[in-house]
Amino acid sequence: MRLSTNWLEGVSFRRFLVILSGVGVLLALVPAFIPILETELLTYGLIFAIAALGFNLLLGYTGLLSFGHAAFFGVGAYTVAFLVRDFGVVTIEVAILGGLVMSILISALFGIICVRYTRIFFALLALALSQVLWTLAFKFYWITGGTDGIRVPRMLLLGGLLDFTGPGDYFTFLYAYYYYVLVVFLLSVILMWVIVHSPFGKALQAIRDNEMRARFVGIEIIKYRWIAFIISGTYTGLAGILWVPMNRLVQSEILYWPVSGEFVFMTLLGGFRNFTGPIFGAIIYQRMHVEIVGLIEYWQFFLGTVLVLLILFLPTGIVGGVTQLLARLRGQPAPRMLDVMAMLKQGVARLRRKEGV
């Protein structure tokens, strides 16, 4: 998979900004044409896209798979809840600031523990640490509200500049918040692009591809991974912060491991070897989730099956798959996609010849 499944590969920063502005304008116009429910879902989609972008910095660019990102999402969300309930914060900007600070702190703390270790240990340590947070939130229910959660009233945007009173104020808020999230989203995307294409980002990819070689070249593996971890956790924390005004209820469930699994799934769905994969994955996932939960009762089964199928047949995700398809249609040599079917056939053939694997 060294060959590109990233349709933005080699694109200069200026061109990227142009593309992004186009996308931004499109997204800004979209609410006029879709029902308000869809706008609401799209807002959630953008929020989780921020989280997925952050998650993919670790997975796609540094090669670290974390099953514990629910922790940072939860930290962001709970910080907002505590700030509102216990410190009387009313504007979202203050909440964002506070949430970001906490996210950075917790990411740094968890990061120090996790990044020293190899892949399996890393994944499970992250999971374990996030489960600890969940246990704390669950058990200390007199502080955190446990499964009942903490209700967070609607907050002021932009320090109270915008007024949300009067009839129809809920809808006004929804639209206004959509644009708010859109702006934050666009800024996050730009920032992530800059990070990923900077020397730091290149170093991360070097670490991902060949750790020993990176070390010989002089890259301090642990420090770089730690910084990537902090950035990743903070992005996910930001998503948690932004999520609260929409959901207005913060329960211990958001720290539970299936939420981490959802981040993994979103990123894989879109494709983790792309810059844009996680974004599409998150938006599609939000939409899909709403549709399917209404239809089938066993959502985890569905999720698990799709995950397995994705890994078996479409490991590059939707964006990766589409990119390769387009490349093939254009007559370019298709990137060497790891062909699982061929591998399976080979494996079976070998078994038959009793050579073992």
Next chain:
Amino acid sequence: MDVLAIQILNSIFYAAVLFLIAGGLSLIFGVMGIINLAHGSFYAIGAFVTAYVIGAAAGHVNIWILFLLLPVGALAGAVIGAIIEPTLLRPFYKRREEYYLLLTFGLLLIFEDSLRFIFGTRPLSADAVIDALGTFQLLGLRYPTYNLVAIAIAGAVALALWFFIYGTRFGVMLRATAQDRRMASALGLNVGMIYILAFALGSFMAGLGGAIVVPTRTAVLGLSIEMLIVAFVVVVIGGLGSLKGALIGALIVSFVRTAGVQFFPEIELAVLYIIVVAVLLYRPTGLFGRA
């Protein structure tokens, strides 16, 4: 004093269960080099299947037959493991770790909901077994005899496993494959069969852990991840790939948890993770590991 004795016995019981699960995980890792995130699911499968079978059979058959039914859950786990390994997992051993981690995570989700679908959301229990054995007098308090039986079963399995791996020809083949797969294959061993058997054996052990524990605890949803994390802690402390490490690790974790529950009930999990972190900092491969 009697409370202490009971705590010690409880710890040993919990350690027995942990050893089975962590031992299975370690075995699979030792032979195939992978960690199966769905390993906890086999534990849950063992618990649910056994609880269901015993619950259904209780009152209809002789009480001693119920004991023979205990391992049914474990066998279910072994069979499922034997099916999954060659079909889903094997193509991924050579690829990046992330893939099989993601794959086994997907399997974990599938198993979770499958268990919910098959067995419903009511907790299942196998009380018949524990009632049948009654209690015995221990220094002034009564203690369920079943727990001792369970410890004995786990001990017997440990011995059998030790004998199997170090005393039989197949054990030699297993260890050879674990040490150097290519060489073993070059020497004519059927590595594929060994993989299936090793995975089935590891899953059997996990299922047996669940089967043993279910008379004392009801089978509820959410067991899989909970046990996965604890089993992971055990293998981290004891060292991946080592059965002896799994045993010692299980004892350590069990006693720490029991003490933790006694003295710091709210944060006893956190105490465990602190120990994990400490072990990882000073001895990353665990006490006996060879990872």
